[in-house]
Amino acid sequence: MKTLLLTFLVGTSLSMASPVFAHGDEDVSNPAHEHESSEQESSAASGSISKLESGYAALADVVKGGKFDQIHELVEGIEPTLKALADTHKDDATITGAVTQLAKVLTDLHEAGDAKDAGKAETELKKLESGIKLLKARVPAEVDHESHHTTANSLHAEAVGLDTLKSGQESTLTLKLTDAEGKPVTMTGLEEVHTRKVHLLIVDDTLSDYHHLHPTEGAEAGTYITPFTPKKEGAYKVWVNVVPVGMSQQYIPVELKGEKPCAESCIEKTVITEGVQDGLKASLSFEKPLMVGTADLGKISITDNDGKPVTDLEPVMGAFAHIVAFYDDFATVAHVHPMGEEPKSDDQRGGPELSFHLQPEKAGFLKIYVQVKRGGKDIFIPMGVNIEG
Numbered sequence: 001m002k003t004l005l006l007t008f009l010v011g012t013s014l015s016m017a018s019p020v021f022a023h024g025d026e027d028v029s030n031p032a033h034e035h036e037s038s039e040q041e042s043s044a045a046s047g048s049i050s051k052l053e054s055g056y057a058a059l060a061d062v063v064k065g066g067k068f069d070q071i072h073e074l075v076e077g078i079e080p081t082l083k084a085l086a087d088t089h090k091d092d093a094t095i096t097g098a099v100t101q102l103a104k105v106l107t108d109l110h111e112a113g114d115a116k117d118a119g120k121a122e123t124e125l126k127k128l129e130s131g132i133k134l135l136k137a138r139v140p141a142e143v144d145h146e147s148h149h150t151t152a153n154s155l156h157a158e159a160v161g162l163d164t165l166k167s168g169q170e171s172t173l174t175l176k177l178t179d180a181e182g183k184p185v186t187m188t189g190l191e192e193v194h195t196r197k198v199h200l201l202i203v204d205d206t207l208s209d210y211h212h213l214h215p216t217e218g219a220e221a222g223t224y225i226t227p228f229t230p231k232k233e234g235a236y237k238v239w240v241n242v243v244p245v246g247m248s249q250q251y252i253p254v255e256l257k258g259e260k261p262c263a264e265s266c267i268e269k270t271v272i273t274e275g276v277q278d279g280l281k282a283s284l285s286f287e288k289p290l291m292v293g294t295a296d297l298g299k300i301s302i303t304d305n306d307g308k309p310v311t312d313l314e315p316v317m318g319a320f321a322h323i324v325a326f327y328d329d330f331a332t333v334a335h336v337h338p339m340g341e342e343p344k345s346d347d348q349r350g351g352p353e354l355s356f357h358l359q360p361e362k363a364g365f366l367k368i369y370v371q372v373k374r375g376g377k378d379i380f381i382p383m384g385v386n387i388e389g
Contacts, residue, residue: 048081048082048084048085048088049085049132049135049136051078051081052078052081052082052085052132052135053132053136055074055077055078055081056125056128056129056132058074059071059074059075059078059109059125059128060125062074063118063121063122063125066118068112068113068114068116068121069113070113071109071110071112071113071121072110072113072114075106075109075110075113078106079103079106082099082102082103082106083099085099085135086099086100092248093359093361095135097295097357097359098131098134098135099135100295100357100359101131101357102128102131102132102135105124105127105128105131106128108120108124109121109124109125109128112124126341130341154179154180154244154247154250155177155178155179155180155185155240155242155244155250155252156177156178156179156180156252157175157176157177157178157238157240157252157253157254158175158176158254159173159174159175159176159238159254159256160174160175160176160223161174162174162256163257164257164258164259165230165236165256165257165258165259166230166259167230167231167232167233167258167259168229168230168231169229169230170227170228170229171227171228171229171230172225172226172227172228173200173213173215173225173226173227173228173238173256174218174223174224174225175200175215175223175224175225175238175240175254176220176222176223176224177222177223177224177240177242177252178222179244183222184220184221184222184223185222185242185244186217186221186222187217189244189245190242190243190244190245191243191244191245193241193243193249194317194318194319194322195317195318196214196317197242197243198214198215198224198240198241198242199212199213199214199240199241199242199317200212200213200214200215200226200238200239200240200241201238201239201241201251201324201333201335202228202236202237202238202239203236203237203326203367204230204231204232204234204235204236204258205232205234205235205236205237205258205261205262205266205267205330206232206234206262206266206267206268207267207268207326207328207330207367208232208268208367208382209230209231209232209236210324210326210369210380210382211228212322212324212371212378212380213226213228214226230258232258233258233259233260234258234259234260234261234262234266235255235256235257235258235261235262236255236256236258237253237254237255237256237330237331238253238254238255238256239251239252239253239254239333240252240253240254241335251333251335253331267328267330267365267367269328269365269384269386270384271384271385271386272382272383272384273285273383273385274383275368275370275381275382275383276381277379277380277381277382278377278379279304279305280302280303280304280310280372280374280379280381281302281303281304281305281307281381282300282301282302282370282381282383283300283301283303284298284299284300284368284383284385285298285299285301286298286299286358286385289388290358290360290385290386290387290388291360291387291388291389292360292361292362292363292387292388292389293359293360293361294359294360295357295358295359296357296358296359297355297356297357297358298355298356298357298358299353299354299355299356300321300323300353300354300355300356300370301352301353301354302351302352302353302354302372303352309351309352310351310352310374311349311350311351311352312349312351312374313349313350313351313352313372313373313374314346314349314372314373314374314375314376315342315343315345315346315348315350315373316371316372316373316378318342318343319342319343320342320343320350320351320354320372321336321350321354321370321371321372322335322336322371323335323336323354323356323368323369323370323371324336324368324369324371325366325367325368325369326366326367327362327364327365327366327367328364328365328366328367329364332362334366336356351372354370360387362387363387363388363389364386364387365384365385365386365387366384366385366386366387367382367383367384368382368383368384368385369381369382369383370383
């Protein structure tokens, strides 16, 4: 049985543990919404990652040598570094959530050392290594030395050449991506994340029609094009998920007009903990009721129609699963990527359990889509949960 450890990566953020939420009512192209990080803070963050990597290497050596009595001291040496990292990025729930998860890994590693359990220690070491890699990819590596801050939400996106969507009719969706100065942002200015440089997370205003698309670069600089066929008559929202070179990951909202936009009441706020789609069933559970500001561990188990565990999930965008969730405010998105070991080749298989860390930042209904791949087909399994205030 393979267990994948995932962490909530969230809109106008990225995406890496307890969710960072992106709100559509904010002007994300306005520098006033930038997450400031001083040059000194960025250097400290970089040093923290180096310390974590050194701590991991030391722990790996003592576990390999069977020197379990040294694990306690090494773990205590890493904990202050984690705390400093969380303090430096206290406004980035993605990073603080990842730190929370790593803190639990260190606790479990400590217990494995006390019990002289080599197998468990090695398992926790793998989790620690993966978590540090995730943090290293998330923590800003560069800063703008002129303004002394990183740009968290500096890009702007807009749809061009498309007036009103029509249900059941294929449209050519063209998006134009520009920076804070209005200059076009091309593929060369973006970093690859999970095998793509541009991810489009698209959902209608009933939260019942979700698409995950990857556009190609258009002839005009800064434009990105993809065919798109809406199933609903209402409005749609596109979350443009990109990582500008040297900056943090961003989720940029773009609204598309529909024939018959609906009111909030048209969202079916049905709690679904067992979603079924295309021969697969996803069963969702949490350790405790979901509450705003409270960290929780969730698990999704994937089975087939006969209830048998599915262990042949194929890699999809460099992971064994992607989870995207939308709040009933039609203005907030959350995104999950694996925190555990990712597939290194297309012939690797995963499942049946997907575990993730979730710390909700607001109350409401959350529509969840679990995206997996089996038999060469992308499968989106719908689910839904309530977050209490």
